[in-house]
Amino acid sequence: MPTSPVDESALRALYAEHAPALHAYAMRLCGGDRGRAEDVVQETLLRAWQHPEALDPSRGPARAWLFTVARHLAVDAHRARSSRPHEVGPAPLDHLAVDDDVDRALDTWLVAEALGTLTEAHRAVVLETFYRGCSVAQAAARLGVPEGTVKSRAYYALRALRVALNERGVGS
16 A cells, blocks of 8 residues: 555545546447446546555646556456456356256156056056056056956046146146
């Protein structure tokens, strides 16, 4: 820190005299970005407060020093932004599909929960015909019931399953 920073009244006078021109200059340096321009002006005046020797009239006009500092700050800020990857918000990520099997796991969980609401006879027919891939004749033989019973149970089981899934927010 400097040994004798600029006093408050001198800093206010410096601001009143140079800030409008300094801000206009910073706006051009920052491509019209008001926020960045204000940051440059603020940092420039902070540097003036930290380095009162630069404002000594024997060293030349203060405005030239202020404009040089502002230019260096704007260039440094531009270089810093250019060296980093372009920043984006989370919006593009909302549209990216991720193949992480979470959706499949959730679907499996919902279907298993819905299957749990079926009667044991209906659940057995669904498991034989849809999950194990058995034909009606094979399912009838495995379950020990007539083929017509397998068809009937499959029909009513699918209706009950559709209702159970709709209750869970799945389906049409």
